[in-house]
Amino acid sequence: MIELDGVGRTFTVRARTGRLRRDTRVVHAVRDLSFEVAAGEFVGYLGPNGAGKSTTIKMLTGILTPTSGRIQVAGLDPSRRRTTLARRIGVVFGQRTTLWWDLPLRDSFTLIRHLYKVDQKVHQSRLAELCEVLELGGFLDKPVRQLSLGQRMRGDIAAALLHDPPVLVLDEPTIGLDVVSKAAVRDFLRGLNAERGTTVLLTTHDLGDIERLCRRVMLIDHGSLAFDGTVEDLRATAPEGASIEEVVTRLYTRQAG
Numbered sequence: 638m639i640e641l642d643g644v645g646r647t648f649t650v651r652a653r654t655g656r657l658r659r660d661t662r663v664v665h666a667v668r669d670l671s672f673e674v675a676a677g678e679f680v681g682y683l684g685p686n687g688a689g690k691s692t693t694i695k696m697l698t699g700i701l702t703p704t705s706g707r708i709q710v711a712g713l714d715p716s717r718r719r720t721t722l723a724r725r726i727g728v729v730f731g732q733r734t735t736l737w738w739d740l741p742l743r744d745s746f747t748l749i750r751h752l753y754k755v756d757q758k759v760h761q762s763r764l765a766e767l768c769e770v771l772e773l774g775g776f777l778d779k780p781v782r783q784l785s786l787g788q789r790m791r792g793d794i795a796a797a798l799l800h801d802p803p804v805l806v807l808d809e810p811t812i813g814l815d816v817v818s819k820a821a822v823r824d825f826l827r828g829l830n831a832e833r834g835t836t837v838l839l840t841t842h843d844l845g846d847i848e849r850l851c852r853r854v855m856l857i858d859h860g861s862l863a864f865d866g867t868v869e870d871l872r873a874t875a876p877e878g879a880s881i882e883e884v885v886t887r888l889y890t891r892q893a894g
């Protein structure tokens with residue numbers, strides 16, 4: 638469902654080094670990255686700050702073009718077929734909303750229906766289903782700007798899934814949420830993957846997300862894949878009884894050292 642083969646992405650950064658002098662520096666955000674995610678998998682994508690996670694996600698969704706290598710998502714090259722891919726993928730950025738700030742949540746959903754050209758009846762039944770499982774009923778008519786972070790996040794997740802995509806990519810979906818909202822989002826994602834078979838790639842700094850949701854974990858560091866295995870394999874890299882935080886800290890610091 639997701640395939641990366643030798644993918645790299647560089648950025649050229651110009652920095653002022655004197656009154657008139659500017660130096661050019663090349664940042665390798667992602668280098669020679671190869672992995673596959675099969676249909677129906679739920680994969681955690683971990684890495685320290687600046688490791689290259691967001692850059693990977695932006696390339697998977699067609700926002701950024703790789704400087705080298707090949708990417709296929711749901712059978713398409715994301716940067717060349719971005720519009721077609723949009724119908725096959727849902728994307729949630731925890732730190733940003735895709736909803737219209739001043740409109741009631743319900744109106745955002747209607748706009749999304751038009752953007753994706755979803756049939757009215759299909760939309761109604763999908764919306765009813767999402768409203769029930771994500772418990773959106775109480776605030777569907779509130780403007781997005783009046784929603785709490787937890788409500789807004791559930792709204793964003795629903796928006797990403799209204800067109801029923803087979804792949805869902807989430808960039809820190811539980812950031813800033815309280816324990817109750819986190820549990821609601823996690824329960825929903827677990828059910829989505831188990832019951833609908835949606836393929837999920839999840840970026841997070843919250844290791845509770847990884848423990849409770851992911852069967853497989855990939856760890857990226859300095860733009861390269863540093864670990865790819867099950868959560869049990871991940872635990873086996875540290876002494877028995879270590880918490881998931883300790884396990885991951887060891888891996889992050891080992892990469893850094």
Ligand SMILES: Nc1ncnc2c1ncn2[C@@H]1O[C@H](COP(=O)(O)OP(=O)(O)OP(=O)(O)O)[C@@H](O)[C@H]1O
Nearest residue numbers: 648650664666684685686687688689690691692693
């Ligand atoms: N538009 C850009 N221009 C220049 N450098 C960039 C750009 N985007 C990302 N980078 C650099 O690429 C590297 C990877 O950044 P990226 O945002 O992918 O990391 P990340 O793993 O998502 O980090 P975080 O956990 O902090 O969100 C960093 O060194 C970052 O400074």
